[in-house]
Amino acid sequence: MTESSERRNRLRVWYRPMTMRDSGEGHRVATPLELLFDLCFVVAVAQAAAGLHHAIAENHIGHGVLSFGMVFFAIWWGWLNFSWFASSFDTDDVPYRLVTLVQIAGGLTVAAGVSSAFDGDFGIVVAGYVLMRLAMVVQWLRAARTDPECRPAALRYAIGITIVQILWVVRLGLPESLALPSFFLLLVAELAVPVIAERKRWTGWHPHHIAERYGLFTIIVLGESILGATTAVKEGLEEGEHTGSLISLAAAGLVLVFSLWWLYFDQPGHVRLEKAKNLFTVASWGYGHYLIFASAAALGAGLEVAVDYDTHTGHVASLPAAMATTVPVAIYLVSVWLMHIGPTNECRPIAIGFPVTAVLVLAASFTPAPIHVTAGLAAALVVLTVVATHGEPVPGERAAESSIDAGQSVGAKKGTPL
Incomplete structure (x- = not known):
């Protein structure tokens, strides 16, 4: 084996081309990284449930339910996007793992900001959420670079997610009267990104x-x-x-x-x-x-x-x-x-x-x-x-x-x- 071949083989150990996986692959199960992702995200779920409990116990039911629903959307949407992307493109190499760990850090940041969100301050939650979503942009850009068939959809994902994240940050500066309408508007925008991105070429799933x-x-x-x-x-x-x-x-x-x-x-x-x-x-x-x-x-x-x-x-x-x-x-x-x-x-x-x-x-x-x-x-x-x-x-x-x-x-x- 030549020196260049050995170098390429060593490179494959920590870096693999991110191409769409076979959706008919046998024995496909959750990876240890995915299990760690779930475990860390349940911290945020626990914080959201605790906030709901205290709000109801103090008879602030409407406020508590609304705050819970908004915070839980951030947790769930970050988890959902990671899970479906991993089903299609999980390479389990070093860059993929590192970016996923950044997403986990974003989820834990969301968890840290839950109590503030129930008090009306969504700054920390938005910071953690945007961190998760921008890490997802990195994954989509990588898929666009190495998988020509999925490149158009991957680029639409990257552009769409980035635009919506900018709007989430802008929303923090809006008057309080626009806080709720702007939230639901951006929620719809988040849900629409996958539909727009995959309107022509769908990425695979298992x-x-x-x-x-x-x-x-x-x-x-x-x-x-x-x-x-x-x-x-x-x-x-x-x-x-x-x-x-x-x-x-x-x-x-x-x-x-x-x-x-x-x-x-x-x-x-x-x-x-x-x-x-x-x-x-x-x-x-x-x-x-x-x-x-x-x-x-x-x-x-x-x-x-x-x-x-x-x-x-x-x-x-x-x-x-x-x-x-x-x-x-x-x-x-x-x-x-x-x-x-x-x-x-x-x-x-x-x-x-x-x-x-x-x-x-x-x-x-x-x-x-x-x-x-x-x-x-x-x-x-x-x-x-x-x-x-x-x-x-x-x-x-x-x-x-x-x-x-x-x-x-x-x-x-x-x-x-x-």
């Missing part, structure tokens, strides 16, 4: 990999809910009062979270991706998970509010305290129904069971034990799905699932709209 990434983040967010509720129960028990009610509440909370986990993973998410026939369908699945993630995070805050109510440490009435849990659960059920089940699903018991249960969960807000009733309803829906499907994917989905396993991925033909 259905199994994307479904796994979304599933892992769902687990992490549900885990954060368990952690928040457990901490609240522990603090209540240390006071030596309300022991019986808190133990009962903790048990109901566990049943509820376990049931929500079961319902999300009962049907394989990648099957819905495989059957998607157009940009709108895949984008709806990818974007729609905002409601799943946000409601799962809000559930933890709701359970903490329930602990505050039972221990008489909060300042919120019984109905709002109940709805802090029931509303997120209802949103979660409807969202999972739309993303994974579908109104036209041929297994009619679960196609009908999800929305009906969501309505009953909202009605549980008016009962004397709303958390316990909600947990019972969620567990009953789990039983219904197991009985109706015999614990297997619904009939008709298996063929689509096997076609993915055989490597016949629609993603190889379509690409990702995200």
Whole structure:
């Protein structure tokens, strides 16, 4: 081997051309770097949930929900863009890892600014968010340089993201009266960038990999809910009062979270991706998970509010305290129904069971034990799905699932709209 060949081989160890990966690639799973990315981002999720909990407990419900939704968008959008880009272009070389670590630093900066954002100061959150997004621009420029087929889409991504980030910074100087309208305007602009960038040439994605990434983040967010509720129960028990009610509440909370986990993973998410026939369908699945993630995070805050109510440490009435849990659960059920089940699903018991249960969960807000009733309803829906499907994917989905396993991925033909 010549000296120049050895030099090229050493170079490949730390640098690889960033070209689109095969969307039919077998055994594609999340990488350790992606797992680290999720773990660091859940810090921001925990901070957002804590802010929501304190706002509701102090009876600042409208302000708390709005601030939570705005902060959570920054967290979710940064995570989503990284995950879909990695599904298409992950090279796992030194430059890719370094830029990803910068994105993680941006996510942690967002986490550091959450409490200030709930007080109306979004400066730190915007700084962290812009850092994440500009790091994403670097990745797209690299893809544009080394993958000629994806160059037009990659450049549109880079230009679009950069323009929107400039506008986020400009927004900080706008009058307070324009703060909310400008936020939603820029939110729409962010969502539009992928659609505009990929209107002609789509970048590739891997259905199994994307479904796994979304599933892992769902687990992490549900885990954060368990952690928040457990901490609240522990603090209540240390006071030596309300022991019986808190133990009962903790048990109901566990049943509820376990049931929500079961319902999300009962049907394989990648099957819905495989059957998607157009940009709108895949984008709806990818974007729609905002409601799943946000409601799962809000559930933890709701359970903490329930602990505050039972221990008489909060300042919120019984109905709002109940709805802090029931509303997120209802949103979660409807969202999972739309993303994974579908109104036209041929297994009619679960196609009908999800929305009906969501309505009953909202009605549980008016009962004397709303958390316990909600947990019972969620567990009953789990039983219904197991009985109706015999614990297997619904009939008709298996063929689509096997076609993915055989490597016949629609993603190889379509690409990702995200």
